[in-house]
Amino acid sequence: MWEKENIAHEFEQLVQNFNDMKTAVLSQEGLTEIQAKHALYEIEPFFSEHNNDYLDPEQSLLIFSEEDFNPQTDDLYTHWVNLAQRNTQFRRWHMGESTYYDTVFEYHDNYIKSATVFFSPTMVKPCKLAYLNLAENVPQHYIEITEYGIVNKKYQSEDRVLLGYTMTSADHVWDVKFEYTPDGAALDRIVQTHQGSNFSGERKQFFTQTDNNTVQLNKKYFAIFSIILTASILVITYVLGNHLYTDFNLWAVYQYQHSWLNYINIGVVVFTLYLYSSGIEGQNIGRFFLPLLGLCIVTLISVKLADAFSISLTYFNAPLSPDFFWIGFAGHLFMPVQALLFTFLIREGKEKQDWHVPLVYGCLYQLCLFVLNWLMVTLLGKGLTFTQFFGKGQSLIYYIPMLGGFLYYLLFFVKAKNETGRKTWLGWLVYGVTLLTVMLTFLQAYNYNQMFETWFS
DSSP states (O other), rough: OOOOHHHHHHHTTHHHHHHHHHHHHSSTEEEEEEEEOOOOOOSSTHHHHHHOOOOOTOOOBOOOOOGGGOOTTTEEEEEEETTTTEEEEEEEEEESSSEEEEEEEESSSSEEEEEEEEEOOOEEEEEEHHHHEEETTEEEEEEETTEEEEEEEEEETTTTEEEEEEETTTEEEEEEEEEEEETTSSSEEEEEEEEEETTTSSSEEEOOOOOHEOOOOHHHHHHHHHHHHHHHHHHHHHHHHHHSSSSSSSGGGOOOOOOOHHHHHHHHHHOOOHHHHHEEEEHHHHHHHHHHHHHHHHHHHHHHHHHHHHHOOHHSSSSSOOOGGGHHHHHHGGGGHHHHHHHSSTTOOOEEEEEETTHHHHHHHHHHHHHHHHOOOOOOOOOOOHHHTTTTTTTTTHHHHHHHHHHHHHHHHHHHOOGGGGGGGHHHHHHHHHHHHHHHHHHHHOOOHHHHHHHOO
């Protein structure tokens, strides 16, 4: 075990000692120089997985010729490798002609050491010094020091398999668990529970291996399914249309209505199929794309049924009294698009202090939007007033998206930011309201389109 004081002192002397370390490793016989587009190796266990850096098994990261390297998009590394011992002794990350990061690796019976220094024409500075302690070749303790501080990781293992570690840095403590695939062949997920002195309770973060959770559309089976489903729908429609006594034409359900709405729904479907066919995270399908597809289905069915049965929305189409104009004006601060957008500006853990940020930015956004629309309508249309733009004479439907945005705003600041909260009723409520707010952006776009048409008619 290494003392922090000793590690810190060695880090301070790293620049002075680095040349000797570099000379020692490069003086070994039998080193092979290899160029690559990736760092390929770090002494910290699961380093790449912690950084969500997953390598495509079908992609070659080694550089054998100029055709294998694109200087515009690829990083350039040179590795000095001992092929007999199957380890990297020295690595250089090229940043420019005379600017680079050099890393030395030292291998001992019970520990591995790495040291990185940055070199440029104007500066030489230490970047990282790390030690990994081993017992029977199983990691026991990892310590790393950079200019930002010291990180300690004490590993737990069973039958030579790492189960996780406890990490300390400054006054923070993390308990990290490794979860493997059912057959134990690969790491499936890293679960990190954070406990610190700056807040009470726990916060969980998940690092998930993307290639283990990526699902891809089977185009052949999808085509067969689509043909069967379409034929079944047409047959059922024909049977119902010819044998049921109805006051409307059932085939009218398939006719094009509200082109803009159809374009949005078609766009969502095409984009989802594109991502699905090229590979997409399974959790993203459930969180985002399935609800969006469900919204598309509900929207189209609602519009068709409303036309077919002449459902009246007279109540919702009644204009709001001018006496409530300023309440409606304030409601514009909670339009769904800007409510979702400007809450992302708030740093995690600062919700209570920054409650005003979405309101200030929302107000500025609406005023800028009014100026742009006023200029455009004044030049090309019949004119636009301040009260017209902010909803004078609009119906209740116009204000429904604002109610959703306001509810999202309240829950965003009232709830504790706890990722495990989704398993509770509050977490599900937050998730549902967030999804509802996303859906209401479509109604917001529809309302704006209706207003835009009246300004130019």
